[in-house]
Amino acid sequence: MPDVLTTYPKRGADGLVNGERSRGVLRRWAVAHSRTLEQFYNFFNALLPYVRPIIVALPEPLAEKVFRAIEKPAKQAMFGCHMCGTCILSATGMSCPMNCPKNLRNGPCGGVRDGGMCEVKPEMPCVWLDAWQGSAQMRDASKIKIIQAPLDRRTQDRSTWVALARGDHSKSGLNLVAEPNPQAHPLPPAGALERKIESGVFVVTTEFNPPDTANPDKIKAEATELLELCDSVNVTDGAGANTHIGSFGVCALLAQQGHDPVMQISCRDRNRIAIQGDALAAAALGIKNVLSLTGDGMQQGDQPGAKPVFDLDCTSLLGMLRNMRDEARFDSGRKIVDAPRFYLGATSNPTSVPPAVEVGRLAKKIEAGARFIQTQYVFDMEAFMEFHKRFVGEGLSEHCRYLVGVGPLRTAKSARWMREAVAGVRIPDSYIERMERAVDPRAEGIDYCVETIQRLRELPGIAGVHIMAFRQRDALREVIERSGLLDRNRQALIRHS
Ligand code: SF4
Structure with missing residues (x-):
């Protein structure tokens, strides 16, 4: 076998x-x-x-x-x-x-x-x-x-x-250009995030779950607090299959402020016509970074009766966006007058899927156009190391920048809840036991997160961390500061309007 x-x-x-x-x-x-x-x-x-x-x-x-x-x-x-x-x-x-x-x-x-x-x-x-x-x-x-x-x-x-x-059997493979066409788009990085990641600096990104408000000032204020700590924010797109303000609009607001956010596109809610249209509009509004996601299943969200679309999956979506960028064409073949310039990203789950499968599926995403990867939470470093060995061994780290998902949890109870309720998150018993033994579980969660980042910084092929700290801005700051990642260099990237 x-x-x-x-x-x-x-x-x-x-x-x-x-x-x-x-x-x-x-x-x-x-x-x-x-x-x-x-x-x-x-x-x-x-x-x-x-x-x-x-x-x-x-x-x-x-x-x-x-x-x-x-x-x-x-x-x-x-x-x-x-x-x-x-x-x-x-x-x-x-x-x-x-x-x-x-x-x-x-x-x-x-x-x-x-x-x-x-x-x-x-x-x-x-x-x-x-x-x-x-x-x-x-x-x-x-x-x-x-x-x-x-x-x-x-x-x-x-x-x-x-x-x-x-002879009518349509070719099932996605039609991709072999290599990006340098004439189709200029070579300079799409934005500040790409420039920083590609320069080799260990970057920090975080998740931004914007408030459900039609008040742009509140959104900008909350995002700015995070952008003072991190190199970029991922604006979630209906996270957990719950209805929220859209990633596209929030990213456009932030781009107008001079920030360089990551727009998430989930395949769950829109078909290929809507997604390609939104992607082109996003580029026109100054959004440079796009993270392609398949999307969580409807069953876990607040609208379980909604129709799941899944017209595309995250890999075919990446291929479509890459063709829009490199070939200046829609999936239909119709030309785009001015091609968008995207820095394309994808997700990875290094500890919940067998390493051989995860590396195989990542290789497909990279071939489809992903140049940066952000992962699901990593709590199980032993499982991660197995994945990492194969990831580096098969040369994937040379073709994409890998940002590992980490985050401080507050209690053993929240760790247990996450393990049960959030599909795809693997939390070992040892983590939960450590949180249970802790006198101050919040501090322990931060300690564990900082220790994980320190270990990750020593590994080859790791370009940064993606810190998920929902409604824990103080903990986020503490993790970043204690990890030595709150540098002046990052501040220079923030261009307030
Ligand atoms: S877990 Fe497997 S079978 Fe279930 S939705 Fe995901 S890919 Fe499909």
């Missing part, structure tokens, strides 16, 4: 998750026997030239009817197929990605729960961890590295077999 999941805690000796019982027996068999099915798939492909004349000779509606009648029940039983019409099973370890509740075509998301279970459906193993496992067993294990394009919804409920035979 390849080592994709061997470091994962709750998988059995056969590499499968405890709890697989909840899935169809055949679907489980398909992932476990992906290599055998790959041979069958290759055999089927070899037969295609012989079958093609028959399919092509039939009127299309008839061919569609006949072959769909066979394909649909067979693939449904075996793979839980949803008949997306652009089958990529051979690139996803025989695990159908349409079973992912977020419909990701490039996964997993950052919300994988402890034990490899799904963020949205905790009773189900993550479809995308299965995909990486199944792929690792296949003769051609590299196909999962292809960046899949967003689904063409017009192919829904159509036969992939007929499309393949008729």
Whole structure:
């Protein structure tokens, strides 16, 4: 068994998750026997030239009817197929990605729960961890590295077999330019944050959850307090699937003040038309940094009845933004008169997903255009070191700047709550025990955070920290000061209006 999941805690000796019982027996068999099915798939492909004349000779509606009648029940039983019409099973370890509740075509998301279970459906193993496992067993294990394009919804409920035979099967990989075209955009950094990160200075960013207000002065005042401590702020986009003032508008306000915030774009709430339009408008309003996120599942937010969009995933979104920048074109191919100049970022979850999977999915994000990475909270340094070894060993640190997520928690109770309620955050027992033993848990949380930053500063390939300290400005200041990161150099970057 390849080592994709061997470091994962709750998988059995056969590499499968405890709890697989909840899935169809055949679907489980398909992932476990992906290599055998790959041979069958290759055999089927070899037969295609012989079958093609028959399919092509039939009127299309008839061919569609006949072959769909066979394909649909067979693939449904075996793979839980949803008949997306652009089958990529051979690139996803025989695990159908349409079973992912977020419909990701490039996964997993950052919300994988402890034990490899799904963020949205905790009773189900993550479809995308299965995909990486199944792929690792296949003769051609590299196909999962292809960046899949967003689904063409017009192919829904159509036969992939007929499309393949008729030559209509749209290429599933995202169409990316090989290298950024230097003529398409000027080479100088997009903004102050890029300049600082790329200059090699250890940077500090923080999360900004703006107040829900229509008063711009309040927003600017709160942001400025954070920007006096940090190099930049990430303005959240409907964090935790809760309704809040939009990242786009807040970033535009801050950019007008001369700041250089990071605009978050979540794929959960808008489709590709809205996102590309907003991205271009953001560039026109002076926003330079864009962080691409898949987005938390609706179930944890304040509007669980809302419709989840997930037209894109964070990787395909990155590719689209990169093409807008480097090729001056929308996804439709239509030209953009003046291309936006973005510094593109993505997220990472180094301790909740097996290192091989996390490094594999990061490599795809980097290929899609991510140049800086900000991570989920890291509390488990042991697990982080396993990831880090592989991240540096595979050369990824040479292609992106990695900012590690840290933060002071106030009590053992809040640590327990976070471990239970926030999918994708891994907090080891040792951390909770340390907080429980502490006379002053708040101070202990700050101590732990400072110690973590000190360890991170000594590691190669770490470009900075992303400190999450929701409503804890004093603690944020203390962490930054005690870590020796509140320097005059940073102050120079803040250009008050
Ligand atoms: S954890 Fe995320 S990627 Fe995995 S199946 Fe659930 S929603 Fe999809």
